[in-house]
Amino acid sequence: MISYDPKSWWGLIFKFHKSDTFRRLLPAMLSLALFSAGIAYADRHLLPNQLKSTTALHALLGFVISMLLVFRTNTAYERWWEGRRLWGSLTNASRNLALKLDAFLPSGHPSRPQIAGLIGAYADSLTRHLRAAATAEHRPNRIAAQLFAETARLRDRGDLSGDQLLCLNPDLSAFAEVCGGCERIQKTPIPYSYSLFLKKFIFLYIVSMPFCFVPEFHYWTALITTLVFYVLASLELIAEEIENPFGEDANDLPTDDIAASIRLRVRELLARGEPER
Amino acid sequence: MISYDPKSWWGLIFKFHKSDTFRRLLPAMLSLALFSAGIAYADRHLLPNQLKSTTALHALLGFVISMLLVFRTNTAYERWWEGRRLWGSLTNASRNLALKLDAFLPSGHPSRPQIAGLIGAYADSLTRHLRAAATAEHRPNRIAAQLFAETARLRDRGDLSGDQLLCLNPDLSAFAEVCGGCERIQKTPIPYSYSLFLKKFIFLYIVSMPFCFVPEFHYWTALITTLVFYVLASLELIAEEIENPFGEDANDLPTDDIAASIRLRVRELLARGEPER
Amino acid sequence: MISYDPKSWWGLIFKFHKSDTFRRLLPAMLSLALFSAGIAYADRHLLPNQLKSTTALHALLGFVISMLLVFRTNTAYERWWEGRRLWGSLTNASRNLALKLDAFLPSGHPSRPQIAGLIGAYADSLTRHLRAAATAEHRPNRIAAQLFAETARLRDRGDLSGDQLLCLNPDLSAFAEVCGGCERIQKTPIPYSYSLFLKKFIFLYIVSMPFCFVPEFHYWTALITTLVFYVLASLELIAEEIENPFGEDANDLPTDDIAASIRLRVRELLARGEPER
Amino acid sequence: MISYDPKSWWGLIFKFHKSDTFRRLLPAMLSLALFSAGIAYADRHLLPNQLKSTTALHALLGFVISMLLVFRTNTAYERWWEGRRLWGSLTNASRNLALKLDAFLPSGHPSRPQIAGLIGAYADSLTRHLRAAATAEHRPNRIAAQLFAETARLRDRGDLSGDQLLCLNPDLSAFAEVCGGCERIQKTPIPYSYSLFLKKFIFLYIVSMPFCFVPEFHYWTALITTLVFYVLASLELIAEEIENPFGEDANDLPTDDIAASIRLRVRELLARGEPER
Amino acid sequence: MISYDPKSWWGLIFKFHKSDTFRRLLPAMLSLALFSAGIAYADRHLLPNQLKSTTALHALLGFVISMLLVFRTNTAYERWWEGRRLWGSLTNASRNLALKLDAFLPSGHPSRPQIAGLIGAYADSLTRHLRAAATAEHRPNRIAAQLFAETARLRDRGDLSGDQLLCLNPDLSAFAEVCGGCERIQKTPIPYSYSLFLKKFIFLYIVSMPFCFVPEFHYWTALITTLVFYVLASLELIAEEIENPFGEDANDLPTDDIAASIRLRVRELLARGEPER
Incomplete structure (x- = not known):
């Protein structure tokens, strides 16, 4: 993720980061401008008066395409934000687990650094797990199993009471829930038909535009089409x-x-010598 | 579900999968084009000057129909995504149950493979249950009953403490909740009146279009009507x-x-010889 | 609720069920068509050239009215769907309660059929309670009290342990929550001012339409107005x-x-002779 | 809240309740009509041909203002509905608390009527608390403290077991949550800048309207402007x-x-002589 | 936060608070008006008839930009409201913790004022933590650790039973959850590409406007462009x-x-001499 100042207008308007859609769409925009100009040339010099000027079609469909793209943006943003919320839950569960074990275990207990290590390792392995292709071994599950085993062993030895184990339960359960939630987002793109349709629709909308606009706007059509394409394709x-x-x-x-x-x-919470009370 | 690369534009634009709405709507689109062309022919040669050219009606209703279809898309997508989330909950509950029982039961305990089998069987039977017509027996319920009975027996025998049973409770409850949620989505389509109205509205909107557009657009009307129909009916x-x-x-x-x-x-979690601790 | 096949287009377009808005709005649509035709007649023969043709007003307000009606549809649908989800929760809580008691109580225990009866009676009485006018007695509460009393008695007699009672607690609490949620939806229509305003707005929008459209569309106005009215009033x-x-x-x-x-x-779950284990 | 029949169309269209926006906006609507008529007069007789007729500006900004007002309506409705849901939670928590204590305490126990009184007093004091200006004493908190104290005392005396106290815990916690939620809605209006901007935008939109519409619509402008103002300001x-x-x-x-x-x-649940079992 | 009366229309319309977007955008609005007037002058006197008048482009893109800005407003508002809800949860958890400890601990117990101090200190330190730059020490975590340690010590000494600790658990966990939620909102602005694109889009939309509008609206263009810019940039x-x-x-x-x-x-709840029972 890139850190940036959302309030810097000029900076953002004239910055063409490599992830910027303007830069990524430039080749397509140039091709489209040429294509539109070609049609404008043909309309004026080769086959005059064959086209019927109208903005009605694109105005009518403009509602639908705008609303679909905003729905698309909204859906994608919600997935992104749900991903962020899941990692927030991981942070919260990790902290609460550490806070509770810090309070429940005496200072200097050997499980303190071990559990601190396992919690940290879980977050690390989840990062890698979500970026890697499917592998035979499920690392985060393995680490979670060690965490559960460790707390169960503390309970068996009497270092934790049954009530204390119950206090830890929601936090321990959260690990698998975060992992499952992230896998769900990662493995389930939006429905295939929908993705297929949206790309076809943008394509038809843009490609039909010069034919409808050229009789009225001539060479200006190239500019208009390119600008509309930039906006729709960027979204x-x-x-x-x-x-x-x-x-x-x-x-x-x-x-x-x-x-x-x-x-x-x-x-910080678990590995210090003596918990502050 | 079809796996696909959402970033492959050309691939998706020119792919006509059998589930693609373009392919499925083709017969209707051809009929509509013929119908529009017929009206254009009638307007020019049979009954000239009987129709009043206007785009105002379709522009006005274009707002409503666009927004209704986006609302429809949104609603359907939310059901789809809720279904996905329910199966994600099933994954999470299954994993957490396995993780906890792995920590609570000694390695080699005979209930380990049995419970692993029951959890797997639940997911399988739910898949089949949601695809089958209503049957006399509710397989998922039956398997859930065995799961509950098995954990209750472990508790009775002292293999699980009361606290440990309470730790398992939210995960065990999740099974029936997922099943109930999926049945709810499967058995409750959107309200009848609404479905009836939306189809009538699309029909009236499309069928009235050639009558309003033919005086101005003549044979181009066939193209315009077909394109608008493709978009609305696809959604x-x-x-x-x-x-x-x-x-x-x-x-x-x-x-x-x-x-x-x-x-x-x-x-993987429950059936291994010796749990890693 | 009517069962129907949402994929049957022709069936739905040409079906005029008694709940269909087309059938219910027909008298109003005919009156409106006559009213519009009357204005068209007056404009042509009685008071010519008194009206100013414009579609701008209805286009401007068309955005607002469309969006309000989609907001209205959305709100109503969410209430409907929340109602469905509440009944889904009742199903889930009932099943989980049955599954747990099946696991906790020995087969043949006399409370099994009794509790099965109470759970079933709760759902029945809630159906009737939500349809009846306010009555002195709150049947669902009464049945819930019996359910709670029965589980408390099982606990007192030692048939259920404290931990097992805690396992049942979320499911038992769900009954009153479902009932409260349904009563909330049933007793709280959308705010009065809003309902008042929306009906006034639709009325003004439709009634002013012939005056603005007649100079241009003459007798076609009757058709346009009626179609727009059909769509808005149906929603x-x-x-x-x-x-x-x-x-x-x-x-x-x-x-x-x-x-x-x-x-x-x-x-099925509670009343069988011997629970399968 | 006013009880009304949402299906009575004529009743609602021709009812001008004192809370009706039509009645409340009437003075402003009359002033605006006069103002518009004044401009129409000036345009025709005093300074002819100084204004440029256009509907483009108001059409463009019409999208934004419509969507903002629907967003505003939506936000306000969600607050209203969240308030209703919070009071629904209070009902549910109160009922569940009563149901559980009815099952846990023997009939005739002196705490039964006392707790019934406290639960009822909580709802009453919350109603008053939310209507009153900030006061030194927080009545609902005080009553909640008595409820908690009473259940803790029952636990200390052995009338409630630890498990039973845990069963009551979510319901007891709900009281402060409902109160906090209601205070949050009551004390936090929408952001200041946003409220400022929306009122300024409506004002500019309406006041600029006669200047753009008068060249074309003359005295009709007064009617159009007033109608548009009625709709936007009502929302x-x-x-x-x-x-x-x-x-x-x-x-x-x-x-x-x-x-x-x-x-x-x-x-009804707690104060009867003998609970039905 | 500024306290204001949302019902005072004139007050809000003519108030130009220093946070008001009108005041903040004034310099940019003046520059834009000059720029538009310059183009109008050039079109009339320097390079006449080079531009093609059209409102079609801005109408088409007007849908998209309006919907994107409303989506943006909605997203920002949800973050703001989620922040408010998180602080509401902190209030609720703090109150519930105080209510429960008030009921569980005898009056005069030395932990009462200590815990009251810790709860208050948590809220204070969270306020400062969210405003400060990242620091080495995480103050809220430190205070939460003391809270957990104190309750664990009460449990060890027998002042709290295991069941009572479990009653406190959800409230204690809420502290880290609120803190994590606030940090998530604070540290995660909307996606970079999206912010980049939206600012570019507003810029292109506004800057291209005079070129399309000047042939028809001449000097009026300056007013129109400035008004549209004011609305879009304010959002x-x-x-x-x-x-x-x-x-x-x-x-x-x-x-x-x-x-x-x-x-x-x-x-108020914890530090009084004798709890009311």
């Missing part, structure tokens, strides 16, 4: 980028940093 | 497909794969 | 019907069927 | 009214009635 | 301000006041 591109937020793209979530922060805060 | 078709996501259509959820993954991961 | 009518989903209208929830299914499944 | 007025739903306005929630119903139902 | 500015609601801006949440109220109410 689709951004949605594609943010709907799967666990990679290493410019807009992806800073899961590395979150994992590092979890590791730091948990160690 | 309705996709919504119909995804609103009940538990079948075996191209857009349905991969419940078989999820069930297989649950079976694999649960066996 | 409001459907919203009115589904926003209170507990009656016996065509679009209301099949609470009878859900209650019957709860009764069947709970008896 | 803002209704939103203002319902966004803080705890007062005694026509659209406010019937918290008095809900409190009375809680009192009645709780007494 | 973006307000969204920027409220999306991070934990600072000290005019629209930020009154976290100081909430923290003060928590401190007051908690002390």
Whole structure:
């Protein structure tokens, strides 16, 4: 994820970051401008008066395409934000587990650094798990199993009472829930028919535009078509980028940093010599 | 569910999968084009000057129909995504149950493989249950009853303490909740009046279009009407497909794969010889 | 609730069920067509050139009215769907309670059929309670009290342990929550001012339409106005019907069927001779 | 809150309740009509041909203002409905508490009527607390403290077991949560900048309208402007009214009635001589 | 946060608070008016008839930009409201903790004032933590650790039973959850690409406007462009301000006041001599 100042207008308007849709769409925009200009030339010099000027078709469909793209943006953003919320839950569960074990276990207990290590390792392995292709072994599950085993052993030895185990239960359950939630987002793109349809619709909308606009706007059509294409395609591109937020793209979530922060805060809480009371 | 690369534009634009609305709507689109052309012919040669050219009516109603279809898309998508979330909860509950029992039961305990089998069987039977017509027996309930009975027996024998049973309770309850949630989505289509109205509205909107557009656009009307119909009907078709996501259509959820993954991961956790601690 | 096939287009377009808005609005549509035709006649023959042709006003307000009606549809649908979700929670709580008691109580225990009866009776009495006018006695509360009393007695006699009672607690609490949620939807229509305003707005919008459209569209105005009225009024009518989903209208929830299914499944689980283990 | 029949169209269209926006906006509407007519007069007789006729500006900004007002309506409605849901939670928590204590305490126990009284008093004091200005004493907190103290004392004396106290815990916690939620809605209006901007925008939109419309619509402008103003201002007025739903306005929630119903139902459950088992 | 009366229309329309977008955008609006007037002058006197008059482009893109800005407003508002809800949860958890400890601990117990102090200190330190730059020490975590340690010590000494500790668990867990939620909102602005694109889009939309409008509207273009810019840029500015609601801006949440109220109410409940029973 890129850190930026959302209030810097000029900076953002004239910045063409490599993830910027303007830069990524430039080749397509140039081709489209040429294509529109070609039609304008044909309309004027080769086959005059064959086309019927109208903006009605694109105005009518303009409602639908705008609303679909905003729905698309909204859906993608919700997936991105749900991903962020899941990692927030991981932070919260990690902290609460550390806070509770810090209160329940005497200072200097050997399980303190061990559990701190396991919690940190879980966040790290989840980051990698979500970026890797499917593997035979499910690392996060394995670490969760060690966490559960460790707390169960503390209970068996009497270091934790049954009530205390119950206090830890929601936090321990959260680990698998976060992992499952992230896998769900990562493995389930929006429905196939929908993705197919939206791209076809943008294509038809843009490609039909010069034919309807050229009789009235001539060479200006190239500019208009390109601008409309830039806007519509940008929305689709951004949605594609943010709907799967666990990679290493410019807009992806800073899961590395979150994992590092979890590791730091948990160690701070559990690994100190003497808990402050 | 079809796996696809959402970033492949050309691939998706020129792919006409059998679930693609373009392919499914083609016969209707051709009929509509003929119908529009017929009206254009009648307007020019048979009954000239009987129609009043206007785009105002379709522009006015264009807002409503666009927004209704986006609302429809949104509703259907939310059902689809809720279905996915329910299966995600099943994954999470299955994993947490396995993780906890792995920690609570000694390695080699005979209930380990048995419970692993029951959890896997639940996911399988739910997949089949949601696809089958109503049957006399409710398989998932039956398997859930065995799961509950098995944990209650472990508690009675002292293999699980009362606290440990309470730790398992939310995960055990999740099974019936997922099943109930999926049945709710499967058995409750959107309200009848609403479905009736939306189809009538699309029909009136499309059928009235050539009468209003022919005086101005002549034979171009066939193209315009067909394109608008393609867009509106596609949205309705996709919504119909995804609103009940538990079948075996191209857009349905991969419940078989999820069930297989649950079976694999649960066996991995519970059925190994010696739990890693 | 009417069972129907959402994929049958022709069937739905040409079906005029008695709950269909087309049938219910027909008298109003005919009156409106006559009214518009009257104004068209007056404009041509009685008071020519008194009206100013414009579509701008209705286009401007067309945005607002469309969005308000979609907001209205959305709100009503959410109430309907929340009602459905509440009954889904009742199913889940009933099943989980039956599953747990089946596991906790020995087979043949006299409380099994009794509790199965109480759970089924709760769903039945809730159906009737939501349809009846306010009565002195609150039947569902009474049955819930018996359910709680029965589980408390099982605990007192030692048939259930304290931990087992805690396992049942969320399911037992769900009964009153479902009942309260349904009563909330049933007793709270959308705010009065809002309902007042929306009906006034539709009325002004439709009644002013012929005056603005007649100079340009003459007798066609009757058709346009009627079609626009059909669409706007249908949305409001459907919203009115589904926003209170507990009656016996065509679009209301099949609470009878859900209650019957709860009764069947709970008896299946609790009342059999010997629980399968 | 006013009880009304949402299906009575004529009744609602021709009813001008004192909370009706039509009645409340009438003075402003008349002033605006005069203002528009004045401009129309000036354009025709005093300074002819100084204005440029256009509907483009208001069409463009019409999208934004419509969507903002629907967003505003939506936000206000959600606050209103959240308020209603919070009072629904209070009903549910009160009932569940009564149901559980009815099952846990023997009939005739002196705490039964006392707790029934406290639950009823909580709902009453919350109604008053939300209507009153900030006071030194927090009555609902005080009553909640007595409820908690009473249940703790029952536990100390052995009338409730630890497990039973845990069963009551979520219901007891709900009281402070409902109170906190209501205070949050009551004390936090929508952001200041946003409220400032929306009123300025409506003002500029309406005031600039006659200048753009007069060249074409002359005296009809007064009617158009007034109608548009009525619609936009009504939406803002209704939103203002319902966004803080705890007062005694026509659209406010019937918290008095809900409190009375809680009192009645709780007494019914707890105060009877012998609980039915 | 500024306290204001949302029903005072004239007050809000003619108030130009320093956070008002009108005041903040004034320089940009003046520059834009000059720029538009310059183009109008050039079109009339320097390079006549080079531009093609059209409102079609801006009408088409007007849908998209309006919907994007409303989506933006909605997203920002949800973050703001989620921040408010999180602080509401802190209030609720603080109160419930105080209510429960008041009931569980005998009056005069030395932990009462100590815990009251810790709860108040948590809210204070969270306010400061969210405003400060990242620091080495995580104050809220430290205070939460002391709270947990104190309750664990009460449990060890027998002042609290295991069941009572379990009753406190959800409230104690809420502290870290609120803190984590606020940090999530504070540290995660909307995706970079999206912010980049939206600002570019507004810029292109506004800058291209005079070129399309000048042939028809001449000097009036300056007024139109400025008004449209005021509306679009205001929405973006307000969204920027409220999306991070934990600072000290005019629209930020009154976290100081909430923290003060928590401190007051908690002390009221816990620190009095003799709890009322």
